[in-house]
Amino acid sequence: MSKNQLPEFFDDLDESNLVEMRPSQKHLSRKRESKRHEADARLFVRAQEISREFQFAYKAARFEEAWLLDSLVEIAEHQWIADVLRKVKGGKEASVYQCLGGKAASGRLVAAKVYRPRSLRNLKNDQQYRTGRVDLDEDGNALTKKADLDAIIKRTAYGEEVRHRSWIAYEYKTLEILSEAGADVPHPYAMENNTVLMDFIGDLGGAAPTLNSVSLERGEAKPLFERVVRNIDLMLSHDRIHGDLSAYNILYWGGKITLIDFPQVVLPNQNPAAWTIFLRDVTRICQYFSSQGVGVDARQLASELWMSHGLKIKKEVHPRDLDAEKTEDRKLWEQQKNNK
Ligand SMILES: Nc1ncnc2c1ncn2[C@@H]1O[C@H](COP(=O)(O)OP(=O)(O)O)[C@@H](O)[C@H]1O
Ligand SMILES: [Mg+2]
Structure with a gap:
């Protein structure tokens, strides 16, 4: 097994990501890189162990399989899925698989949205959406642990992991709230590891x-x-x-x-x-x-x-339209900056 194959698998999923990924990868220090290779190696070993128990109908490429098994093992253990039938879509952020639900999902077809590992995702562009959101833990509750909150602010590797989990938890939590409210969204069943499991829209023939x-x-x-x-x-x-x-x-x-x-x-x-x-x-x-x-x-x-809904339309003002001499404008700019 070459140490670099797992990241390459994800690059292959989406060619457009090559540009996005490579510069940051280049700048990884040697130490971090070797740490990641160790993690990849551990993933493969774990996948081999898991695959003795779980065999899926969907035949993934070798490297995809390691990641998939690792992501879905808990969901399978908890009987949410009985089989993975096909990949519906491989995306930049996540891949979606059509699965046969296990007992816990009454055997119906379910969709597993499996997010890429945090290390292979670019989280930079999520800031504009995250503003004003409290971060969530893996159960979809607001994060309260100080260590977690500090790690997010300091942007440590662990903090990025927590942030990534929170991003996925928002998808799950929103599906829960909206499904309950009677919106036209897939019913969510479970969120485990980096996977959200929900009703599959379509039939055995495809999505x-x-x-x-x-x-x-x-x-x-x-x-x-x-x-x-x-x-x-x-x-x-x-x-x-x-x-x-x-x-x-x-x-x-x-x-x-x-x-x-x-x-x-x-x-x-x-x-x-x-x-x-x-x-x-x-x-x-x-x-x-x-x-x-x-x-x-x-x-x-x-x-x-x-x-x-009683909401006010707030105009976002471009800095070039503000006058640095005017106190009002300076205040507005400060406000906008701090809010971002
Ligand atoms: N619940 C679902 N049932 C059937 N297909 C789905 C479901 N959720 C996602 N898909 C398929 O996977 C694709 C990608 O899912 P999406 O949630 O839009 O992720 P992203 O756009 O971030 O890759 C969708 O365009 C659709 O083809
Ligand atoms: Mg989409």
Whole structure:
């Protein structure tokens, strides 16, 4: 086994990531690099042990298998899954697998969203979404341990791990809240290790297509658009903005829609960029539905929804539009800076 093969496997999953990954990898100190190789080696040994007990129908490449077994062993042990049937999608942040549910999931089809290891993910871009969110532990509760909170602030390797777990926990927790509230989202079953397990949308033949690849029938677009808006509204009433909503994160199956992909959810009251992110979500949805013949003014719809929840539209001001001589402007800039 070559020491570098595991990171390469993840690079292969998504070519576009090569650029993103390599510079930081280059700068890893020798010590850190050898530590990571040791971790990879441990993973392989553990995977070999696990594979004596668990055999999946899905035949993964050797390096993917090590990671997959390690990620899913607890979920399998707890009878959430009985088998992994196929990979639905390998992504930059996570891969999604179609699984046969175990006893605990009543044997139905489930989707396992397995996040990449923290060391191979770029967490830099998550800051704008994390603003105003408390970090969550692996049970989805607010982190209270001082050591964990300190580690996050100091950005130690352990802190990054905790932060990564919190990112995944937000996806799970949001699915729980929204599923309970009756939103059109997959029902979540479990979150273990770096995996979120939820209802599989589709059938044995494969996953439901994402809405962006679907041409809706005449007469179908309007009610589906209204259904999406109902979900956006429901999310607001539960203090959530999707944050990456578009026709790419909506599945279409049997004439119904299901919203997916929630780790970046934004809290409307706590994040100063919340309105801007919300407007972007609504605009993308309106763009898709306008291509399906439903014309709507995105900004007007977004502000109506926003204000109906008592939220204020905050303008983000670009620094170049501020005057350093004016106390008011300086205050505003400081506020914006501190909030980020
Ligand atoms: N519950 C699910 N049922 C069926 N397919 C799913 C499910 N969740 C995700 N997928 C598939 O996996 C893809 C990626 O999932 P997503 O949560 O959007 O992650 P990301 O975009 O971060 O890779 C989706 O576009 C869809 O094809
Ligand atoms: Mg997605």
